[in-house]
Amino acid sequence: MGRSNIESSFSHVSLDLPPAPPDRAFDRLRRRWRSRGQRHGLRYWLLFRGAPVFAGYGLLFVLNGLIIGWQTAYDVNIGITSPAVTALPALAWPLSIAGWLVAPGIAGAVAGYVVSSSIRSRRRRRIDNLFRENADG
């Protein structure tokens, strides 16, 4: 590559701007956060919607485990024990509801999405694209 090619490949539209400030770690972190929309569909939902929900669910379970006991928390979670008979029903009730309503509901919705997505994607590919190299990454 000749010198003129190097110069042209690095040419600014204009040189009348002050130098850009350096990219700090916080700036890169902010750009990474704002770029999260590049992920599509299920992956985006799992990372930015599902993960916080399940983190909250996990926190609820841990709190219950610490206060009402781990075995009791587990039994309340899967519906064996009524939250009303625990040491702190006000904390056990949300865990009980999450155990039989929220978690199975979300897990079922995710499974349903994966299955229906797989079914829908059948026979959608264009025959012209068969055996052709994918030029657009």
Add this chain to the structure above:
Amino acid sequence: MGELIPHLRDLCFSRNGHELPEGFAHAFVKLHGEDWRAAQLHWEQIVELVLDTDAVAPESSGARAIRQAVTAAALLLDRTDLRNRCPLCTQGARKGAEV
């Protein structure tokens, strides 16, 4: 880890890997009074919004999604009615005036 929204500094180069109207990045920084930080913040916010529009193909992700969003955002800002004003600067000024 995924692609990042490109920095305006890099988009000022002629070979930046994106399809942009000529001189877009430079003009956008100029629009913000040559304040790189303000321009970059608004640029990132706009691309973030565009990533959630039909300008980005539903099945694309990663670098491809970022490329589509960057091109679409630049073309959006290059529209005649937006060429001389940043929509986020205008929005901020309008909110300030309402207060």
